[in-house]
Each structure stands twice: as structure tokens, then as C-alpha cells.
Amino acid sequence: MATYILRIDDNFGIASKTSAWVGVNSAAVCSAVDADIITQANRSSGTGFVSLIRFCDGVTSVIGSHLLRFQCFVNGAAFFLDGAGTAVVLPVGFVVDSVILRVDKSNGLDSGSYYINASSHLFMQFSQSIEEEIASGSVGGTPQASFTRPTTFPAITALSLLLDGFGLRYTATTQDVVKFRNVRITGNYSILSFSWTVDTPGPLTIGELVSISVTGGGGIAGIGTINLYITKSGVQLKKTITTFVTQTSTLITFLVPASFGLFSGTVTITAIGTEWTGEVKIGTFEIASVDGSGIYTLVKNKTDDTVYVRATSDTLDVKIPNPFAKTGFIG
């Protein structure tokens, strides 16, 4: 298990803000442009510190609801892993195990509560439908009272952080001063690569089922693409599989394709999913010669496909791959 910190910088900066919010920050320091706010967000005050949002002193809030949303813009090069001093692009297989969002309630430069009026509220937003109020608390102390995710909501995934970012929503019911600082995301991560099992190590041939299961949870349901790699005559060849025979939370199966040619050897399987970043190696299987290329004829009312199998100078009957039709939405 290792730790990461997500800082707010050019790669994870301001995605949007309301015009009303601009109005709130109309003083000199925060003059309502993204660059100024990012600068403020990046004001670090020590090791481990990540960011600072400092809403201007002495400016009264406009009554109403205001949103500031942070989002990752460029490949997630905003993550600091294991206390490193420079940001990195997320490593392949990076998956968030835990997430803590923390907001200090005072800015350190000007003491005071992050909100004064008990009827004003600060929320962390994680999607269009999920937000949670930052609990109110007293001023002072280091670190200030923090807000930790998750509490009652589903865990935040790396993907949701990268795609959705997060937002700060402030609901002001009075024209009170709003102050807080040190918005940071910290937590533990792991690299997905060890929990896959190829249940069918082979050797396999055309049309046989490759079965992959996962122990330790997660991952398979979000797989959209599996890539198969072979090296033939020193050249790496790739075959992409997007149609699966079975796909559950613990099992995925697909058929050995017929287009690898006269090849016997090891096939490396990688997957691209929605629950981690990049293309993750998930195992290998052995393959016998699977050259199914050739000349075929469409046969009226034939209920299966017959393919060439060069290895045995024979043919093989295989099912027609997953016929289906999905209608438009009803209702």
C-alpha cells in the first residue's frame, strides 16, 4: 500500500465557477480569474501541504449558492505519489483504495471561522448528485477540523476523481465572511496487476474459450477492451477483443480469435477498464496454431460458422458470435 496526494495545479485546476462566485471574490487578491484562484490554491505552507484556497478577507458573501469546481485537465499529471516532490502521470493499474478530502477551516493568515453564520454551509461535491456538507466547527488548531471521504457515500474511484473532479459549494444565507484553506486529497492507492487468474492457460486453438477470473474484487465488470499480444518474427502483433462471451464482476470469457496466423506460443493479455488507469497486464495463455484465414461462403440458413483450422488441416464449427438486438428506450 502506498500513498498519494492530489494537488490543485495547472493539471487539476478550476473547471468552472459561477458568475456569482466571481462577485464574491472581487477584491484585489482574488480578482475573479482562474489563474488567480489557482495561484491561491497552490499556496503551500509546508511539506505535505497541497493547496490553499483563500477567499478574500473582509469581503462579504453574496447570499445564494456558489460553486467552484476543480477538474483534471491533462492526463492526471497532478498526483504526487509516496511523498515525491514532482507530479506524475498515473501509473498503469493505479486504483484508489481510499480517499480523504480535507479542508481546513481557517486560512492561517487571518484567523476566523470558515463560515460564521450557522445557517451558511460549505459542501464538497463529487458529482452532480452527490455532495456532503463539511461539518461546522470551531476556529483554530493545526490541522483544522477536517472532512474525510467517504462517509456515507460510495467510495470515490480514481476515475471519478479524474473525470468528475470535485466541487466546493457554498450556500450563504447571510453576508458573512467566508474563509477556508488547504483543500487536499490524500489516500492510499495500489496497482492492479496481481489479482487476475487466467483459468485456461492452454494451449488453446480457434474458437476455444479463454476464461479470466479475479480474486480480491473489482475490475472485470468495467473492462471494455482486452488486447492480446503475440510476438511473431520479432514483430509484436495486437488483436483487440471487445465482444465477450461472459462478463460478470468476477469472470470474463472470450473466444480465441482466428487471425493470429501460423503461430504457436504465448499470448499476453491486457485489459483496459473503467476502474483503473491505463492498460493492465492480466496474464498469459498458450496458443496452438490458429490460422483461420481463407475464403468463406455465406450459406443460407446455416446456423453456425465453419472456419479453417490450419494446424490440423481441418475445419471447425463455431457458434455465430452473440447475435443480439437492443431496441430504443421504451417509456
Place this chain on the structure above:
Amino acid sequence: MLRDHSPIVISSFEGLWQRGDKDNTPLDNFQDCNNIKFIGQSSFGTRDGIGVHQSVTTPLSNIKRIYNYPTPDGNTLIVLAENSSGSGEIYHVVNSTTIHGPLLTIATMTDFGFIPYAGRGYITPFTTTVEEGLNVEKGITGEFLYVYAGDGTAARKAAGVAPTGALTIANGAAGNTDAGFHLFGVVFETNSGYLTSIGAITSFTTSAALSVSFSVIPTGGATVTKRHLVATKVITDYNGNTTGYQFFFLPDGEIADNTTTVLNNVSFFDADLLDDASHLIDNYAEIPAGVGLTLYHNRLCLCTTFDDISLILVSAIGEPEAISQIDGLIVVPPDGNPITNMEELRDVLYVTKRARTVSFVDNGDEPSSWPLVTVDNALGSSVHGIATVLDSGSSSVDYLIIATYQGICLFNGRYITPELSWKVEDLWKNLERNDFNKIQVVNAPIQKEIYTILPDKRLLVGNYANGMEPKRIRWTPWSFLMELNTVAIVNIDDIIFGSDLL
């Protein structure tokens, strides 16, 4: 049934709809589908299966391209396969158990153009090069148009070289000529009927009361089956330019073999010299390879050579290998894009580039004088993007079906919008444009279906049993365990697929 619940009845299934927001998919269309076929007017089921086409010990593998090849004995296939060393090999697949070849092996051939003519097959090898990031198809440098006799013998270069050397000419026995200075020469005739350029040109002054005897008549290669003697009329003021005069076939100057070197006692008057042979002088001895082949007014047309991607070579009428290097050339205005297709429709030769369509009309004169008309400056097609109909890439019911960047379009002299693939516009627009050279289209009028090989090697099938209209045609993708990269139609309605390797 719940009280007050109004059931939704879907009375027909109109195929795939991939156009705009999925939420807006009409109820009688499919958000997604695969491997289905349409039955009757409103039903669907699992697509038909495929079977192997060859029943031989070693069937062809790694298929790159298939064409239908109608011969006097039946419909056969001409097939390009890539061998284990990466070279392109062309085979003639006669039926499930008989195969000839390789007829032609070229290391750099990744695709080819083909046209059958009088039982023979004309083959032009080409390949794809990347120029400024774009895939460009053009004839292979240093390669040529080939002719295949259809009998299993190897394909050979079309056309042929002229005779060389010189004749030995003397007065023969008593006979008749117009006395005076003549030029004589020899023309080879090959086994495909091609007449070479005139060679072995030799001068001789004939005498009025004597015939002419020829010896040391050159012989040709193995493909030469006949030779013809040609002559000018009397030249009164010879300037030394041997090819600057009009030649005619000598009426009795045919030698019906490739061995005899003597022909004695030939009599002729200048008035007997009627059959002009002068046009042969300018013919290509070797016709450079191009990308596409088609027939227009019984002329063979070849486009997109390695040296000139905007050039079309047009043969003499009825002589597919006789292409004049002067009069037989037509040019589409160069714009950096190669010619991709040529096809005749309603007596007009339509020519496409990837995003342009022009036409030429035979005005009865030499091809170089044919007028050019611009048809569309935005829409064109890729190399196999004009649908094959039955035995040839051609029109059916007075239209062409053309795969353009806009979609699969009907073409009747202009592109008809909305395009046939209107219902699957998103699918089409998401195809990698630079890979449109992998698209191949076949129209099967009997099944009322259009088969289109997509760049991702799936098949897109359009059923127009309910009407060939953008909103009536029913689309569905088909996928297979292997990947398809070529499709052909033979014997009226047999659909043939070819699959290659990674």
C-alpha cells in the same frame, strides 16, 4: 396486465440506428445489434452462417483481395494471398477443389486491380504508401499491367516489345508493286491478340514488275503467335525518319507462326494498303501498373500509375493492351490526391478521387480529346468504394452505390442525399478516414442487400427489401471469429468473403 397500462407494440424492426443521442433511437430501430438478418418486411433473426469455400488439403490463407472472374466455363475467383515471406501471390480459384497458381508473385503487392476481358484477366498490382500521413494507393514502381490467359498458366506482362534488327529485302519473282522507295517493318501479334509496335524497319526500293521477298524476319518471345509485315506507300522524298511515315499492313504479309523467317514473292500496290498500322508506333511496350481497371466503350482504362496519380491510360477499342502514349492518355486535374475509381454509368465514364468526382464522355475521337466535366468537388470514393454488382463493379437499376466520406450514397449522375447510410451516420463518421482504403462494397440485388467491409474488418449489411431509401434500409453489423477484409459476389448471388491474418 396492469390496469390502464397501454402496451407498446413494435410491429417491425427497422435495423440499427446510430445517429445522435441514443435516447432518441426510434422504438422500431435498434440502439445496437450484431449478427442478425432481416426476414421479410418486419422480422429479424440470427444471420446465416458461413462455410469454407475450398475443399483442398491446403486451402489459401491470408487472403487480401478477391474478385469475381467470369470465364467461358463459369464463374471463378481471382484471389490475392500473402505468403509466409510477405509477398503477394495471385491465384485462380476455379471451384472448391481446383486452384491454379500462383499466377503472379510480387513482393510488394498488397492489393490489385482486376478486369476480365474476353476470357482473359487483366491484373494491375498496387500497394499503399503513406504520404504526409495519408494512405495513398498507386501502382507499384517498376511493375506493369499483366494479362492472365485463364488457363492456369502464369500471368505475363500485357503488351509486348517490338521486333528488333532489320529485314533482308530483295526483289522477288515477277509480280506487282508501285515502284519506288518504301519502308517495311514487322509487327508481332501475341497470344492475347496484342499487336506490338513496328520494328525491324528497313528501306527498299521496289521495282514495278517484281514482287518483294523478305528474309531474316525477326521472331519474338514465347507469347508471339503471329507476325505481320507492314509497309509504307512510295516515299518520294525520304527524310530519314523511319517512324515518320504512315505504315499499313501488307495484305499478304501475315506469317501465322513464330518460327518462319522467310516470306517470298509478296505483291502489292499502294492502293492495296488500307489497314493502317501507324498507331501501333506509339503504343506502350510495357504498360505501367496502376490502381484501378475498368472497361468503357470496349476500351480498357487503367488509372493511377506510380509516376502520375492523376493519369488514366485508355486503350484502343477492342484492343485492351494497345494504349497509345500520346492519344490514349486522359488527365484529371491534379490536386495532390490520386484517382481511386473509374466506372461507367449511362454511357459516361465517372472518375473519383477520395473527395472529388469528374466525368469523361467518349466523343468518338481519341481519348485525349474527351471533354472533362466536374461532377462533385466534395464527394468521391476510396479504391474499392464503388459497389460491385454481380459480375462487375457497375450499375444496377441505373445507379451506382458509392462509399463516400459522407456515407454510402446512391449515385445516378449526382450523389443523392440524404445518403443511404443516414440511419447509421455516427457509425460511419466514426470510421477512421485514413483507413477508407479498406472499405469494399458489394451490392447483391437478388438478396436486396449491400455488404460493406469496414476498416475494423467487420461487415456492415444493409437490407433494402423494404426499399432503397435512407429511412427504409435496415442496417446491421456482422462479426466473425476471423476478420474479413474482402468480399465478392459470384454466380449471381453467392457471397464470398476473404479473411487475412494480423
